Amino acid sequence: MDSNETDLKWFAIRVTYSREMALKGYLDQCGIESFIPMHYxxxxxxxxxxxxxxxxxxxxVFVRLNREKMDEIKADISLKIPIRYIMNRERREPLVVPDRQMYSFIAVAGAYNEQVVYLDSNVLSLREGDRVRITGGVFAGVEGVFLRIKGxxxxxxxxxxxxxxATAFVHPSLIERVS
Structure with missing residues (x-):
């Protein structure tokens, strides 16, 4: 890849007709980092x-590229797999996920653990609760919001x-508050 590592951003992308795995295959062939949350x-x-x-x-599909390269790919494969940015409605620009947040998300969602619970972003108000970091165990280093879900x-x-x-149960001794 010819772009600087600092120019790379995680974009949330929509594809049509459940062709997310076809897009992921194309991106993998091109050596482009991408992620699809999966479960059994x-x-x-x-x-x-x-x-x-x-x-x-x-x-x-989440794709890590710079904006120019993302626009090129979007134009190149639009005939085979139409893709669109998920937009930030307030700023009217493509939604960009910060690296640290995305890697925490991948650490939890990429575990394919049956105790991981996926939640619709409209259901939760994540402003309630403390920002925390997990200090040990499978999810060590993951940052997020500490909540009680399903008891x-x-x-x-x-x-x-x-x-x-949401992670599986995390014992409070493995969690530290982040300011």
């Missing part, structure tokens, strides 16, 4: 239970306006 889902196939890894939200204490990492993901 059980299906009945020929009277047998089959467990398959599928996207949590169809049509959603357990969890750390929620939110991509504003898109979605949020």
């Amino acid at each position: 889902k059980e299906f009945i196939k020929r009277e047998r239970k089959v467990r398959k890894l599928v996207p949590v939200i169809h049509n959603l 357990d204490r969890r750390v929620v990492v939110s991509i504003e306006g898109v979605m949020a993901v």
Whole structure:
């Protein structure tokens, strides 16, 4: 990749007709960092239970590029896979996810743990609760908001306006408040 590492940003992208895996394959071929939140889902196939890894939200892909290269890719493959930016409605520009927030999100969502709970961003008001960092365990280094969900204490990492993901139970001794 010919762009500076500092110019790279995480963009939230929408594709049509559940073609997020096709876009991810294209991006992987090009050596472009991307992420699709996935989870295991059980299906009945020929009277047998089959467990398959599928996207949590169809049509959603996070891509790490600079804006110019993202616009080039958007134009290059628009005939095969139409893609659009998810927009920040207040600023009327593409939604950009900060690196630290995205890597915390990937650390939790990329675990494919059945105890991870995905939440719609409209359901939660993440301004309530303390900003925290997990200091130990599987999610060490993850920063988010400490909330009680489904009776357990969890750390929620939110991509504003898109979605949020909550860790499995985190013992309070493994959490420190971030100012």
